[in-house]
Amino acid sequence: MNADRELVNATTRDVLDVGPVLEGELVDESERPRLVSWRDRFARWWRYSPRVPMALKGWTNVRQAVRHAAVWLLVQPWRYARAVVRGLVVAVRWWRSWVKVGDYRDAAVASEKLADKFTEIRELTIFRWKVTGAVLVAVVCGVLTTYLVYGEQVWWWTGAVASVSLAVLGRRKDGSPGRKPVLSGPRSLTWTMDPQVLVDAFRDAKLIGKDETLRLVERAARQGDGWAVTVDLPATRKAADVVKNRDALASALAVDEVQLITERVRGNGGHAGRVALWVADADPYASAPLRTPLLGVARWDAWRPVPFGRDARNRRIDLPLVWTSLLVGAIPRQGKTFAARLAAAGLILDPHTRLYVADFKAGKDWDAVGLVAHRFMSGDEPAHVLALIDWLVELVGEVQGRYRRMRELDDLTCPESKITPAMARDLSLDMPITPIVIDEVQVPLEERTPVAVQGKRLPAGEYVGELLTWLAKKGPAAGVVLVLATQRPDSKTIPSGLRAVLGSRFALRVMDWRDSNIVLGEQMNTRGYDSSRLLPSHKGVGILRPDGETDAGADVLAMTVRTYYMPNEDWRVICRQGRALREQEGTLTGHAAGQNTPPVIERADLALAIGTPQPRHEEEAADDRIELPEPLGSVINYLDDHDDGRTFVTSAELIDALGADATWFGRQMSELGCRSTRERVETDGGTRQARGYRLVDLRAAADRIAEDDDGGADRL
Numbered sequence: 001m002n003a004d005r006e007l008v009n010a011t012t013r014d015v016l017d018v019g020p021v022l023e024g025e026l027v028d029e030s031e032r033p034r035l036v037s038w039r040d041r042f043a044r045w046w047r048y049s050p051r052v053p054m055a056l057k058g059w060t061n062v063r064q065a066v067r068h069a070a071v072w073l074l075v076q077p078w079r080y081a082r083a084v085v086r087g088l089v090v091a092v093r094w095w096r097s098w099v100k101v102g103d104y105r106d107a108a109v110a111s112e113k114l115a116d117k118f119t120e121i122r123e124l125t126i127f128r129w130k131v132t133g134a135v136l137v138a139v140v141c142g143v144l145t146t147y148l149v150y151g152e153q154v155w156w157w158t159g160a161v162a163s164v165s166l167a168v169l170g171r172r173k174d175g176s177p178g179r180k181p182v183l184s185g186p187r188s189l190t191w192t193m194d195p196q197v198l199v200d201a202f203r204d205a206k207l208i209g210k211d212e213t214l215r216l217v218e219r220a221a222r223q224g225d226g227w228a229v230t231v232d233l234p235a236t237r238k239a240a241d242v243v244k245n246r247d248a249l250a251s252a253l254a255v256d257e258v259q260l261i262t263e264r265v266r267g268n269g270g271h272a273g274r275v276a277l278w279v280a281d282a283d284p285y286a287s288a289p290l291r292t293p294l295l296g297v298a299r300w301d302a303w304r305p306v307p308f309g310r311d312a313r314n315r316r317i318d319l320p321l322v323w324t325s326l327l328v329g330a331i332p333r334q335g336k337t338f339a340a341r342l343a344a345a346g347l348i349l350d351p352h353t354r355l356y357v358a359d360f361k362a363g364k365d366w367d368a369v370g371l372v373a374h375r376f377m378s379g380d381e382p383a384h385v386l387a388l389i390d391w392l393v394e395l396v397g398e399v400q401g402r403y404r405r406m407r408e409l410d411d412l413t414c415p416e417s418k419i420t421p422a423m424a425r426d427l428s429l430d431m432p433i434t435p436i437v438i439d440e441v442q443v444p445l446e447e448r449t450p451v452a453v454q455g456k457r458l459p460a461g462e463y464v465g466e467l468l469t470w471l472a473k474k475g476p477a478a479g480v481v482l483v484l485a486t487q488r489p490d491s492k493t494i495p496s497g498l499r500a501v502l503g504s505r506f507a508l509r510v511m512d513w514r515d516s517n518i519v520l521g522e523q524m525n526t527r528g529y530d531s532s533r534l535l536p537s538h539k540g541v542g543i544l545r546p547d548g549e550t551d552a553g554a555d556v557l558a559m560t561v562r563t564y565y566m567p568n569e570d571w572r573v574i575c576r577q578g579r580a581l582r583e584q585e586g587t588l589t590g591h592a593a594g595q596n597t598p599p600v601i602e603r604a605d606l607a608l609a610i611g612t613p614q615p616r617h618e619e620e621a622a623d624d625r626i627e628l629p630e631p632l633g634s635v636i637n638y639l640d641d642h643d644d645g646r647t648f649v650t651s652a653e654l655i656d657a658l659g660a661d662a663t664w665f666g667r668q669m670s671e672l673g674c675r676s677t678r679e680r681v682e683t684d685g686g687t688r689q690a691r692g693y694r695l696v697d698l699r700a701a702a703d704r705i706a707e708d709d710d711g712g713a714d715r716l
C-alpha cells in the first residue's frame with residue numbers, strides 16, 4: 001500500500017521527505033598525519049630558529065662554546081697586560097712626536113725650509129715641554145690632593161683608570177700602525193680556537209677581500225685525525241676558487257698542502273659559496289698502507305664499484321668500472337701496476353667476466369692472472385704487439401657481434417642497446433663483462449713495425465691506437481672495459497682521440513702539470529688538481545677522476561686517493577680464488593683453461609666498423625697536437641708558460657707579450673671566436689677595470705678549433 005503510494009508520488013515528481021541525508025568518506029586511519037607534539041615543535045623551532053644562538057643548538061656546540069669560553073677567560077689577563085704595554089708604547093711615541101713638533105719639522109724638512117723655520121720650531125718645542133711639565137705638575141698635585149682627602153684607595157683608582165686607558169689605546173685594531181707584533185707566534189691550529197685567525201688566513205690567501213668576512217656554518221670540531229670546519233664565503237665568492245687555491249690557504253694556515261682538504265658542499269645543505277675544510281693533524285699518507293678489503297670476500301660482483309683506496313679522511317673510495325674505461329698514468333715506480341691490479345681484482349673475483357691481460361712491462365707482477373685470464377701475455381717484443389692487434393681485432397668483432405645480437409633481443413631482456421647484469425651473467429647469451437687490461441700501453445702504441453691493413457702498410461702502434469679508440473668508444477656499452485696503464489702520459493704517446501673517450505682517470509705522480517692534464521683532462525690543474533705536486537714518497541697516492549658516482553658523491557670532480565696496497569702474495573690469493581670460482585661456475589676459458597687458440601678474426605666486419613686506416617705523414621704521426629691559428633696559438637702557449645692559476649688575462653699583457661698590433665690582435669681574436677670583456681684586475685695601487693679575455697673562453701675556443709680539426713681528421 002505504502003509502496004504504491006510512494007510510486008504514485010514519485011511519478012508525480014513531488015518533493016518527498018525521506019529523512020536526514022548523510023554524506024561520508026572512507027578514511028584510512030594509517031594515513032592520517034601524526035599529531036606533532038609541542039615538544040617536537042619546540043625542538044624543531046630551537047634547532048632552526050635564527051634567534052637561538054648557534055652555541056646553544058646541540059650538545060656538541062654547547063661543549064665547543066664552553067671550551068671557547070674557558071680558553072677566552074684564561075687568556076684575558078695576558079691579553080690585557082699586553083694591551084697596556086702596547087698602549088704605553090703608543091702613548092710615549094705620540095707624546096715624543098708631539099713635543100718635538102714632529103709633523104711641522106717633517107714638513108719643513110720636506111720643503112727644505114728647516115733653517116728658516118728652526119726658531120719657530122724651537123719655540124714651539126719649548127712651549128710644549130712647558131705644557132708637559134705643567135700638566136705633570138697638575139696631575140701630581142691633583143692625585144696628591146685626592147690622596148690627602150680619600151687616602152690609599154686613590155692609588156688603586158689611578159692605576160685602574162690609567163691601565164684601562166692604556167689598554168683601550170693599545171687594543172688590537174686592524175690597520176693601526178705599530179700594533180701588530182712582527183713575529184706573531186705559531187699559527188697552526190690557533191684557528192680552531194679563534195675563528196678570526198681563519199678569516200685572516202682567507203684574507204692572506206686572497207680568497208676574500210680586506211673588508212669581507214666569513215660566516216661559520218659549523219664550529220671547528222674534531223673529525224677523525226683532524227679538525228673540520230664549514231664556512232660560508234661572502235656573497236659572490238666561489239667555493240671552487242678555494243678548492244683551486246688550496247696551496248695558498250694551506251700556507252696561510254701553516255700546514256702542508258697534503259694535510260688540507262677543501263671541498264665544496266653540494267646538494268641540499270650546500271651552495272656555490274659553502275666550503276668544508278678538513279685539516280689533518282699529520283701527513284695522512286705517512287701511515288702504513290691498508291690492504292685491499294677484497295682479500296676478505298669470497299666473490300665480487302663486477303657491476304659493483306671496486307674497492308680502490310681511501311682518501312685523506314680515510315673515507316672509502318670505490319671505483320665503478322662497468323660501462324666505462326680507466327686510464328692510469330704516472331712516472332715509473334709510483335704504483336701504476338698496483339692500481340691497475342686493484343681495478344682488475346674486483347673483476348677477477350666475478351666468475352662471469354672474461355679477462356684479457358697484456359703485460360708489456362714483461363715482469364712478474366701480472367703472472368698470477370694467467371690462472372683466470374681468457375687471454376694473457378707478458379712481453380715487450382714486436383711479436384707481442386702483433387698478438388695484441390689480433391686480440392683487439394677479435395674484440396672489435398666481438399663488440400659488433402654483441403650489438404647485432406642485442407638488436408634481436410626483446411625489450412624485456414635488453415631494454416636499451418646496453419648490456420645489463422642479467423645479460424652479462426646469462427651463459428646462453430655469451431656476453432660476459434670483458435675487461436682488457438694493458439700495462440705499459442705506451443709500448444704497443446709506439447711500435448713502428450709496419451702492419452698490412454686492407455692492402456696498406458702502417459705502423460703497428462698507430463693501428464693499436466685506432467683499435468683502442470674504437471673499443472673505448474663502442475666497447476663499454478657492450479661490456480668491454482678498457483684498463484690502460486702508461487708510464488708516459490704525453491700527448492705523442494696516447495693519441496688525443498683515445499684519451500678523450502677514456503671515462504675514468506687516475507694520475508699518480510707525474511713530472512709536470514701538462515702530463516697531469518693529459519691524464520686527468522684539460523685544465524684540471526687550474527681547478528686545483530695537479531698530480532705533479534704529489535710527493536715522491538707517497539707511493540700509490542694519486543688523483544682520481546671517476547666516471548660516475550663514488551662514495552665521495554656524484555658531484556665530486558676529482559679526489560686524492562691512496563690506493564690499497566696489494567702485494568704479489570695477496571694478488572696471487574685473489575687470482576687463485578677467481579680461478580676456483582670459475583671452475584665452480586664452468587666459466588674457465590681460453591689461456592686459463594689451457595686452450596691457447598688464436599683469436600678468430602672477422603676481417604669483413606672489422607673493415608665495416610673501423611674503415612681503412614690511412615697512414616699519416618711522418619710529422620703528423622710524430623706530433624698529435626693540432627696547430628692553432630694565430631694569434632690564438634701564441635696566446636695559448638704564452639698562457640701555458642705563465643700559468644699562475646689566474647682566470648683572466650688583460651689584452652694589454654697579451655699584446656705586449658706577443659709584440660702584436662692592438663687593432664689586428666683584437667680583430668683576429670674575435671674572428672677566432674674569442675670575445676674580450678671588461679673585468680676588475682689587481683694592480684699595485686689597488687684594482688682597476690681592464691679589457692681582456694677569460695681563460696676559460698680562450699681555452700674553450702682553442703678546444704673548439706682543435707675538435708673541428710680533429711673531427712676532419714678522425715677516420716673512425
Ligand SMILES: Nc1ncnc2c1ncn2[C@@H]1O[C@H](COP(=O)(O)OP(=O)(O)OP(=O)(O)O)[C@@H](O)[C@H]1O
Nearest residue numbers: 289332333334335336337338487539540563564565
Ligand atoms: N698503495 C700503495 N701503498 C704503498 N706502496 C705502494 C702502493 N702502491 C704501490 N706501492 C709501492 O710502489 C712500488 C711501485 O709500484 P708499481 O710497480 O705498481 O709501480 P709502477 O708505476 O707500475 O712502476 P713501473 O713504471 O716501473 O712499472 C711498489 O713496489 C709498491 O711497493
